[in-house]
Amino acid sequence: MVQQSDVLIAVIGVTGAGKTTFVSKATGRKDLEIGSDLSSCTQEVQIAETVIGGRRVILIDTPGFDDSDRTEADILRLIANYLAEMYQDGKRLNGVILLQPISINRIMGSEWKRTRLFERVCGPDAYGNIVIATTMWSDIKDTAVGLKRMKERMQEDSLWGPMVKKGACVVKHDNSPSSAREIVEILVNKSKVTLQMQEELVNNGGRIGQTSAGKQLNADLREACARYEREIEELRKECSHFAEDMQDLREKVERVNKEKEELERSQVSDFSCCGWVVSTKLLKVDIFAVIGNLLPVLIITGEVVAKASGCAVM
Incomplete structure (x- = not known):
């Protein structure tokens, strides 16, 4: 039974960022299902607890975004349902840990979209209760490269910039138990906070599409649909050109065959x-x-x- 004095921390991130491994390292739990590839093992929310600083800490391992088997809408719905239940039960989070692999060389559009979605879930009032922990440092040869990537994301307004300016903390996680516990400890003494999505779900009758996160995801999906439609139209035009070229070739082949047949049938002039x-x-x-x-x-x-x-x- 969760007590009011318990520390509740949600762990969010893309599939493959190491969320379940992080929770396992922080709590010492060995029975958590950990993925070995890009297929998310956290199909539902997993709960693990430990004691840090004399306080009971409950870590909430959420399903990862960019999952190979589930859509972003499915993941958002799972997280939203859990957050709504927490809110209805009077439980509040002390903070959220966002795990981000630092091994990713280029900042892709999908990372921008996930970051915007994360911001909409938490809301500006909760930015001070966020820790962004970078992972997968062992996958890069030069630490300086990783530090440069961290700095770029911290200064970028379309990424971590707005959260950092309002108190979010960015740290390096070296995948050790001590590192995981130190990161959790940052949030242990934080005041309870209500996430923006929790309030919006209550105010909108539980309709995810009416929340800021839901609207953001809908906008991203519309943009993706428009892009795919443009690509389909381009392919259709290319196919049309190919069809015209093929028709020209067919006509040329027919002419050549006709000339060949006429030549075979023809006689030298009398x-x-x-x-x-x-x-x-x-x-x-x-x-x-x-x-x-x-x-x-x-x-x-x-x-x-x-x-x-x-x-x-x-």
Whole structure:
């Protein structure tokens, strides 16, 4: 049974960020289901507790975003349902730990969207109760590179900047039990806070789509749909060009085949030879037979010509 004096901390992050591993390191629990690939093992909320500074601490391991089996809407709905139940039961969080892999080289659009969604879930009034813990440091060779990435995100207004300006803490997690417990300890003495999404769910009758986070996700989905529709239209145009090219090729092939067939059927033009009409069918006759047949005619014709011209025939 959760007591009012208990410290409640939610752990949120992308699938593969190490949420369940973090909770396991902080609490010493070995029975938590930990994923070994990009498929999230935390399909539902997992709870683990420990004692830090003499206080009972309950860590809430939430399903990861960018899950291979569930949509962002599914994940948001799971988190929203749990937060709503907490609120209705009079339970409040002491803080939220956002885990972010520092091994990611480039800042992708998906990270911007997740960060905006996270901000909408928590709300500005809860930024001071947020710890952003960077993970996966063992995956980069140069620590300076990781520190540079941290600084870039802290200064970027579309990423951690707004949260940092309002009191969010950014730390490095080295994946050790002591590191995990030190991060949790940052939030142990924080005052209870109500997340923006919890209040909005109550005020909007539990309709997730009417919350700031829900509206943000809807906007992201509309943007994605519009982008996919543009890509489909571009592919359709390309396919149309391909179809036209294919039709041109078909017509060329047909013309070539027609010319080939005509050539095979055609005969050399008729021509006159010594008053005889010689057909191209002669081409199929033995040439010697042709010469033999024409020779008497040529001789007779030659005699006539010779007599007319006064020349002798040899």
